[in-house]
Amino acid sequence: MELQNWQTQLRKGLLDIVVLNYLARCRCHGYEMVQELKKCRGLTLREGNIYPILARLQTDGLAETSVEPGPDGPPRKYFTITSQGRRMLEEMNQHWDMIVASVNQVRKGDNP
Amino acid sequence: MSDAEKKWREIRDEYLRQIEAELTAVRRPRKKELLADVRDHLELRFEELEPSQRTDRRFKEILEEMGPAEEYAELLKQPAAKKTEIELSPRYQFLSHLFTGIFVIVLFSVVGYKLYTADIKARQDPMQDFILSYQLDPRAMGRWVTVDFVETIEQFVPGRRQSPRDFFLTDLEFYNDMKTSKSWLWSKGKFFDPTDQKQGEYQIHAIEGKEYLFLEWLPGQNSQTGRSPYYVLEKENSR
Numbered sequence: 001m002e003l004q005n006w007q008t009q010l011r012k013g014l015l016d017i018v019v020l021n022y023l024a025r026c027r028c029h030g031y032e033m034v035q036e037l038k039k040c041r042g043l044t045l046r047e048g049n050i051y052p053i054l055a056r057l058q059t060d061g062l063a064e065t066s067v068e069p070g071p072d073g074p075p076r077k078y079f080t081i082t083s084q085g086r087r088m089l090e091e092m093n094q095h096w097d098m099i100v101a102s103v104n105q106v107r108k109g110d111n112p
Numbered sequence: 113m114s115d116a117e118k119k120w121r122e123i124r125d126e127y128l129r130q131i132e133a134e135l136t137a138v139r140r141p142r143k144k145e146l147l148a149d150v151r152d153h154l155e156l157r158f159e160e161l162e163p164s165q166r167t168d169r170r171f172k173e174i175l176e177e178m179g180p181a182e183e184y185a186e187l188l189k190q191p192a193a194k195k196t197e198i199e200l201s202p203r204y205q206f207l208s209h210l211f212t213g214i215f216v217i218v219l220f221s222v223v224g225y226k227l228y229t230a231d232i233k234a235r236q237d238p239m240q241d242f243i244l245s246y247q248l249d250p251r252a253m254g255r256w257v258t259v260d261f262v263e264t265i266e267q268f269v270p271g272r273r274q275s276p277r278d279f280f281l282t283d284l285e286f287y288n289d290m291k292t293s294k295s296w297l298w299s300k301g302k303f304f305d306p307t308d309q310k311q312g313e314y315q316i317h318a319i320e321g322k323e324y325l326f327l328e329w330l331p332g333q334n335s336q337t338g339r340s341p342y343y344v345l346e347k348e349n350s351r
Contacts, residue, residue: 012183012186012187012190015187026119030149030152030153031152031153034153041282046156046177046178046183047130047153047177047178048150048153048177048178048179048181048183049179049183049185049187051146051149051150051153051184052146052183052184052185052187052188053144053187054149055140055141055142055143055146055188056140056187056188056190058142058145059140059141059142061203076152077149077152
């Protein structure tokens with residue numbers, strides 16, 4: 001098993017929960033989200049990864065968009081989490097917490 | 113347009129073509145939106161570059177930072193996180209409910225129409241209705257001969273003829289296939305005249321040891337009282 005491969009797969013698997021958590025904080029433009037998430041080094045985010053995730057979240061009703069005039073130029077598309085997205089995110093976050101706790105439990109050698 | 117911009121557009125468009133090619137095999141919506149979003153993103157990256165940074169090498173670095181084209185397809189077709197119960201997008205739910213509602217309405221309309229037309233047809237075809245309700249009456253089977261014509265059944269007295277007139281109906285035979293010796297059809301307790309599309313009744317009573325058939329005579333019906341006189345017939349065998 002290659003570490004880089006594992007890291008890549010892990011990153012891809014986490015993108016949904018990462019993007020939804022970001023949208024839950026604020027309504028944003030895709031470009032802004034990328035710039036912010038790039039600061040989270042552990043994510044090793046590829047800039048383009050955001051867009052297929054956002055497209056899928058829209059299709060699944062977890063995010064929606066609105067087009068507004070840009071600050072200096074063409075209109076921009078802004079993404080927002082939907083109420084359905086919030087409900088989904090709540091469950092995802094709970095599940096994430098459980099996974100993290102379980103992994104740490106095993107790491108510490110505690111009985112599962 | 114500067115050379116740098118031309119070069120950038122070539123590299124950008126080639127990158128977008130690669131993504132589009134990767135997305136061809138993906139059966140998910142919003143592929144055009146995705147490409148438009150990536151294009152907009154790339155434009156913003158280019159605009160942020162200082163003129164001195166607008167080199168082929170920097171352009172390629174930007175594309176590397178965007179990620180390989182195949183990742184777009186991989187991430188787009190990745191199954192979404194699912195709730196514990198299946199949940200569809202609002203638009204799909206609405207369309208699903210709409211089509212279900214239309215289907216139910218159409219189904220009830222068709223069934224209702226069929227029932228309605230069947231009822232109408234039955235009402236318009238009383239003979240059909242009569243035939244469908246046929247019941248055999250063994251007591252009626254055979255030949256009957258007229259012995260009297262009375263206003264009411266109670267008026268009849270065996271051996272004492274009430275009517276002085278000649279009988280129009282002199283006899284009547286009931287066959288076992290619903291037919292009679294006249295044009296009428298018969299069923300237990302009733303008969304049907306196809307000419308008038310009218311239905312009348314008959315009754316069989318045993319009086320003084322003999323069976324008499326009282327046949328409602330519809331042409332003689334009193335328009336005010338609605339009551340009809342009766343032909344009284346005696347079974348031929350019993351004579």
